[in-house]
Amino acid sequence: MLYSCGVNEYMSGDRKKVENHGFYPQGFMAAKSLSMNNLLSYPLFNSPYNNYCNFIYKDLRSVQ
Amino acid sequence: MKFQCDKSLLLKELTIAQEIVSNRSTISILSNILLNIDNGKLVLRATDTKTAFESVIPVSADAPGTITVNSEKFIGALKNLPEGLVYFDLQSDGRFQIKSEKRNINYQLRTMGSENYPWIQWETDGTRFDIGQVDLLEMINQTIFSVSDDDSRFLMTGVFFDYQDNVLKLVATDGRRLGFARHEISIGNPFSVIVPTKPLNMIRKLASGQGLIEVMICEKSIVFSLDNQKIYSNFIDGQYPNYQRVIPESQAYTVKIKRDDFSDAIRRVSLMADQKSKRILMTFTSDTAVISSDEGELGMAKEEIPIEFDGPQSMIAMNYQYLLDPLRVFPDSDLYFLFTDTKRAVTLRPSLERNFFHIIMPMQLAD
Numbered sequence: 001m002l003y004s005c006g007v008n009e010y011m012s013g014d015r016k017k018v019e020n021h022g023f024y025p026q027g028f029m030a031a032k033s034l035s036m037n038n039l040l041s042y043p044l045f046n047s048p049y050n051n052y053c054n055f056i057y058k059d060l061r062s063v064q
Numbered sequence: 065m066k067f068q069c070d071k072s073l074l075l076k077e078l079t080i081a082q083e084i085v086s087n088r089s090t091i092s093i094l095s096n097i098l099l100n101i102d103n104g105k106l107v108l109r110a111t112d113t114k115t116a117f118e119s120v121i122p123v124s125a126d127a128p129g130t131i132t133v134n135s136e137k138f139i140g141a142l143k144n145l146p147e148g149l150v151y152f153d154l155q156s157d158g159r160f161q162i163k164s165e166k167r168n169i170n171y172q173l174r175t176m177g178s179e180n181y182p183w184i185q186w187e188t189d190g191t192r193f194d195i196g197q198v199d200l201l202e203m204i205n206q207t208i209f210s211v212s213d214d215d216s217r218f219l220m221t222g223v224f225f226d227y228q229d230n231v232l233k234l235v236a237t238d239g240r241r242l243g244f245a246r247h248e249i250s251i252g253n254p255f256s257v258i259v260p261t262k263p264l265n266m267i268r269k270l271a272s273g274q275g276l277i278e279v280m281i282c283e284k285s286i287v288f289s290l291d292n293q294k295i296y297s298n299f300i301d302g303q304y305p306n307y308q309r310v311i312p313e314s315q316a317y318t319v320k321i322k323r324d325d326f327s328d329a330i331r332r333v334s335l336m337a338d339q340k341s342k343r344i345l346m347t348f349t350s351d352t353a354v355i356s357s358d359e360g361e362l363g364m365a366k367e368e369i370p371i372e373f374d375g376p377q378s379m380i381a382m383n384y385q386y387l388l389d390p391l392r393v394f395p396d397s398d399l400y401f402l403f404t405d406t407k408r409a410v411t412l413r414p415s416l417e418r419n420f421f422h423i424i425m426p427m428q429l430a431d
Contacts (some may be wrong), residue, residue: 027072031080040427041240042407046312 065129067101067279069121071145071164072303074106077119078139079359080293081110083266084117096132098181101125110135113182114260116296130178133160141171164246186296190282193251195232197271200279203245204232204264206420209389211261212238222300224307225281235307241386245420255281258300263288265296312409315402317375319348323399323414327391329355329367334384336365342383343427349377356387380406381427382405387412390422 076099086094098109106121131154141162142150149165154175162171204223212220217239224235230250263286270290271277278289288295330344336357337344343369347354356366370378380403391399396414403410406426414419 039379040343042425042428044237044239044242044409044423045305056370 065099065101065131066126066152067106067123068104068126068149068151069123070144071122071147071150074108074150075139075142077108077121077293078135078142080266080269081108081117082117082135082139083269084112084115084262085110086112093132093176093180094182095134095136096176096181097135097138098130098132098178098183100130100178101128103128104242109183111181111182111360113184114298115260116183116186117266118294119256120292129154131160131175131327132178132181133173133175137173138162138255141173145169165204186287187282187285188404190280190287191252191255192278192280193249194278195247195249197275197277198273199247201268201271201273203232203247203420204268205393205423206245206390207234207236207243208261208264208268210236210238210241210243210422214238219258219302219304222258222260224256224258224304225286226256226304227251228256233306237305238308240383240425242310242423243390243420244307244311244423256304257281257286258301258302258304259286260297262295263295270295278420310409312402312404312411315411316404317373317378317402319353319375319401320372321353321369321399321401323391323394323397325351325369325373326399327388329353329369330384330391331389333357333365333367334388336360336363337384341427342385343381344384344387345379345381345429347374347377347379348375350374378403378411379405379429381429382410382424383427386424 081097085097094112100105100107100109101123104122104125106123106125108117108119108121131248136236139190140195145164146166151161151163151165153161153163155161155172160175162173163169207223211223215221220236220238224233224234226233226235230248232247232249232251234243234245238281259342267277267288270293280287280289284301285296285298333344333355334342336359338360340357343358345356345358348371352368353371353373354366354368376413390412394414396418398415400413400416401410402413405427408426410424410426411421412424
């Protein structure tokens with residue numbers, strides 16, 4: 001599901017929250033706040049935030 | 065409180081102070097500047113409670129006193145007065161009168177008492193060292209644009225000052241690029257602190273590039289001292305990312321490019337680039353780089369520039385802003401673009417003798 005998971009849910013590490021989510025308004029806002037640069041640039045650091053960017057990026061591509 | 069002072073002398077200091085005065089603060093006194101007359105000197109203070117600025121200005125003083133006035137209105141009034149002497153006088157009704165020697169204008173600014181001004185007791189003990197203004201300015205200028213503007217990554221919203229083994233390193237990153245500058249200097253005990261950008265931007269405006277600047281690293285704050293000015297700032301509290309891990313030890317391929325050719329071509333091509341992703345493509349062959357934008361709804365752009373390169377033909381996608389920012393502050397006419405893989409970190413550096421470089425992550429080629 002596109003924009004299905006907010007950055008906080010993702011970073012919580014709770015797979016249930018990530019996989020069995022509904023539509024999270026805060027997730028939508030968090031994803032909208034990520035710039036295309038963040039989505040398309042390879043990250044310098046491995047971090048939960050960057051993993052989240054990759055998660056959203058794959059989500060975006062899956063519906064294109 | 066009564067004094068007179070040259071307009072331009074006072075205005076210069078006020079403009080620096082204005083950098084940290086909040087005009088949107090709900091605490092109205094934070095929109096004010098504190099003025100104190102004592103012993104023939106004007107002490108001017110501004111703070112947002114995390115960063116503070118203090119300047120001592122010699123004036124002709126007739127009566128001591130301390131007040132705070134709205135910074136924006138004070139500066140606005142001064143700016144619109146003719147050059148020359150300006151007379152300041154605190155009236156009995158608490159209004160601050162400003163008069164020019166050349167125009168018959170009379171400003172009366174409302175004041176607030178200084179007793180509630182949030183000037184904290186800044187730390188006075190710490191590791192002190194002097195560094196050449198030109199050296200510190202160069203280090204700041206080479207790194208500050210790489211900090212993150214994303215408040216959710218607050219650790220990256222400052223510049224990391226890392227001192228050990230007689231080398232001071234300044235590092236800034238937003239997680240996609242990294243600026244690095246180093247300077248050999250003997251200071252004392254090692255320290256690693258994150259300094260917000262606000263005081264560093266003030267130094268860029270204040271420092272002339274001549275002489276030294278004194279820096280004091282305290283337990284929770286940093287103090288920069290110039291001739292008559294001091295800048296105080298709290299550190300950003302936290303553990304900075306392990307930047308050393310992401311700096312490539314070596315790169316397989318080197319592209320030598322004329323800086324102006326490169327930056328002019330990027331600027332021209334970027335006009336047609338997608339403004340959300342800011343992605344441009346660079347294809348390197350043995351003697352030519354083709355810089356192009358994606359094919360967009362409104363068109364595309366492509367430009368060829370000469371290069372020196374002895375690797376295999378390679379295409380790399382990059383954020384054009386990440387290239388233009390360091391190119392603006394590169395002092396040499398040639399630059400080196402070093403890479404190993406089109407998906408891994410690129411190193412952008414001027415001549416090898418320089419003490420700074422930039423790491424930039426490429427972008428995905430397909431979207």
